[in-house]
Amino acid sequence: MAKPTLAPQSQGLDPRLYCDYARLVRLQAQAESFSLLPHLKAGSVLSGRHNSLFRGRGLNFEELRHYQLGDDIRNLDWKVTMRTGKPHVRSYTEEKDRNVIICVDQRSAMFFSSIEVMKSVVAAEIAAMCGWRVLKDGDRVGLVIAAHQRVFHSKAQRSQNEFLAQLKRLAQSNQALNVDAYNSELVSFSRWLEQVKRMKLKQSTIIFISDWHDCEEHHLDHLKQLQQHNDVLAVMVSDPFEQSLPEDLASLKWVVGDGRYQLNLDSKAKVETASSHLAERMAQQRQSLTQLMSIKKLPHIELDTSGEHIAKFQQLVGGR
Structure with missing residues (x-):
C-alpha cells in the first residue's frame, strides 16, 4: 500500500499546458x-483483486450451488443437501494480486x-x-x-x-x-x-x-x-x-x-x-x-x- 509522500516543490509551470x-x-x-x-x-480483474474460482478451501466464500460432475465432494454442504434432498457444494474465491x-x-x-x-x-x-x-x-x-x-x-x-x-x-x-x-x-x-x-x-x-x-x-x-x-x-x-x-x-x-x-x-x-x-x-x-x-x-x-x-x-x- 502506498505511503503518504511529501510533495516536491512545483516548477511553476502553467498547469493548463504542462504537468510537473x-x-x-x-x-x-x-x-x-x-x-x-x-x-x-x-469476476473482472477491474472488479478488484480478480476472483479465481477453485475447489477447496479459499479465502472468501463465493456461492452455494448445485453439485456438478467433477466437484470435490469435500466441499459438499451436508446441511443444505439434507434439507433440499439435492447435493450442494460451497465454492470459494481466492484473492490474487x-x-x-x-x-x-x-x-x-x-x-x-x-x-x-x-x-x-x-x-x-x-x-x-x-x-x-x-x-x-x-x-x-x-x-x-x-x-x-x-x-x-x-x-x-x-x-x-x-x-x-x-x-x-x-x-x-x-x-x-x-x-x-x-x-x-x-x-x-x-x-x-x-x-x-x-x-x-x-x-x-x-x-x-x-x-x-x-x-x-x-x-x-x-x-x-x-x-x-x-x-x-x-x-x-x-x-x-x-x-x-x-x-x-x-x-x-x-x-x-x-x-x-x-x-x-x-x-x-x-x-x-x-x-x-x-x-x-x-x-x-x-x-x-x-x-x-x-x-x-x-x-x-x-x-x-x-x-x-x-x-x-x-x-x-x-x-x-
Missing part, C-alpha cells in the same frame, strides 16, 4: 476519492486544447491518479509511456519509489511537448501496441489513455486479443474541436498543423469539410472503443479538456 512532477505526486490525495474496484463486472499496466499517450497530437487543459496534461494526471490508486490497493503498477520520440516501459511493481521514478519520466515526456514537436516513427500506435504485447501479460489490467487518433481497425483486433486474457480499459481524451469546428472559424483564418504540415482554414467550405471529417472519425472511434469495452462489460470512458477530467473520471469508474 510535484503535481503528479500530489494527485496521491485524489486517489482516495474513487475506486477502480466496485460497480464493474463481477493484480498487475496493472497504465499506457499513457504523450505524443505530439496530445499537445492540444481549445478550452482549458492540454490533452497531454489530462492523460498524464489520470495515469498518475490511477497508479496511486493501484498502489493503495496493494497491487502492482507499471507505466508504458508513448512519448513523441520513444516508448518507455516498466514492469508492474508494488514499489512506491519505482512509481515515483516513473512519474518523473512521465513529467519529462509531458514537458518535452511543444508546438514544434512531431512524432518519431518509433512511436506509432503499432509500435506502442507491440511494446505492450511483448510484455506477454496475462490476467492483468491494461489501461490505455489516449486520444486514439491513429488507432485503426487492425489495432483494435490486437486489443481484442489482449482482452481475452486481460481486462483492457480504454480511456479516450478528446477536445470539442476534434468533433466539430466553429462556423465562424474561416473569418479568423486559422492555420492548424502537426509540427510538419499545415492547413489553412481560410474558407467556409474548408471548415465545413474538415468538421464533417472530424465528426465522422470521432463517431467511428467511439463505436469501436465501446464495442471493445463491451467484451468485458467495462465502461467506455471519455474525458475532455475542460479541466473537469479528474472529477469526471472518479464518477465514471466508481467515485466514493
